[in-house]
Amino acid sequence: MKLTTARVLAQYRGLWLVAAPDREPELVTARGKLPVTPVTGDFVGLDEAGSIAEVMPRHGVIVRRAPGEAADGQVLAVNVDLALVTEPLPDPNERRLERFAALAGSGDVPVALVLTKSDLDEDGYMKAAQLGRTLGVIDSVAVSVRTGEGIDVVRGLLDPGATTVLLGASGTGKSTLINTLLGEERQKTGEIRADGRGRHTTVTRELLTLPGGAFLIDTPGIRIAGLWDGAGDTFAxxxxxxxxxxxxxxxxxxxxxxxxxxxxxxxxxxxxxxxxEELASIDDRRAKSRR
Structure with a gap:
């Protein structure tokens, strides 16, 4: 049976929004129970009825430990070539940056740091440089959507045809950054509280096409970046x-x-x-679940 290749733009409960060449994006179902559940970023094969019949091989898979005590993994994004980890100035949380970098590194995905709201911190550039050296990432940039500082640097990281995932906690400026990269008000942004922190706005992982041909996967704010399989080169x-x-x-x-x-x-x-210690605990729970 000849299958039509499409890409998953978003995943809902039992439905997937997919895009195939020369076709408008459409909501589809899966044909029966698939060995692998399609997620945002997947390349899939559609049968003649338009249902997902196959999930293509993946690379750049980012998996976090599922919330709770179960030794399960939750796939956040697949076929990822770069992870942008966001954290706001003036007080970036280095430990949180480490965990997100480790999360991406465990999937062999290169990491760049994006320190948002640099207009609130005159030392933002130096802090970005220092954190970049400490974490050993490929780049680290301080940006401000208000002044435009650093936006062109971020655009330069987004290669045409490549897929980048945006990772960060709620209120770190992801949606505002995406709107700036898109050049339009596409993603809703949360109101800013008196303490400068935004509110959670993205509700599902979505793959967007940016001007210039790069792909960007937005993710809901992640409260806990629980590791699932190693830490990559984060602590090389x-x-x-x-x-x-x-x-x-x-x-x-x-x-x-x-x-x-x-x-x-x-x-x-x-x-x-x-x-x-966390990884050792995960290995222990996995071993117990196999007994």
Missing amino acids: DVEELALGCRFSDCGHTTEPGCAVRAALPPERIEAWRKLQ
């Missing part, structure tokens, strides 16, 4: 420095001759340790 500095420790089983706590403690700030080491 810790792993590399650990090779120089005096003891091969060094825990980077009080051991003499620890190269990690000698080179990195305690906060960075503690963030690495917490992620290792």
Whole structure:
């Protein structure tokens, strides 16, 4: 049977909005129970009736641990080539940035940081540069949709035909940034509270086409970036420095001759340790669920 290739633009309960060449976007159903549930960003095969009959092989899969105690993963986006992680100035949460970077890194997806609301912080550029070096991402930029600062830099990261996912907590300026990149008021934006934080606005993951041909997946604000499978290269500095420790089983706590403690700030080491503990807990729950 000949299938028509389409891409999933959005996922709803039992329905998918898909786009195929030379056809208007349409809502479709799946043909029976598929081995893999289609998600935003998937390439799928449509049968003659217009139903999803196949999910094509994926790359760049970003999975977080599902909320709750179950050892399950929740797929956030697939076929992703770059992750933009947003965090607002003037007080960016470095630990949260680390977790989102690790989330993308676990799917082998390169990461760039976008520090929004730079008009509220005259030191935003320096903070972006420092965080970029600390987290080892491919780029880090301070932006303001009000002044236009950094917007062209972000546009330069979005290659035609490539797919970028926007990750961040609620109120970090994702929807406003998307409207600026689109050049139109497409995404609703939440009102800003007195403390400068926005409200959650995006309700479903949606794939958008930007001027110039790049694709962008918007995601609802993620409260907890629970890791599912490793941390990628987010803590490559810790792993590399650990090779120089005096003891091969060094825990980077009080051991003499620890190269990690000698080179990195305690906060960075503690963030690495917490992620290792979380991943060990996930592995333990997986093992128990298989019994």
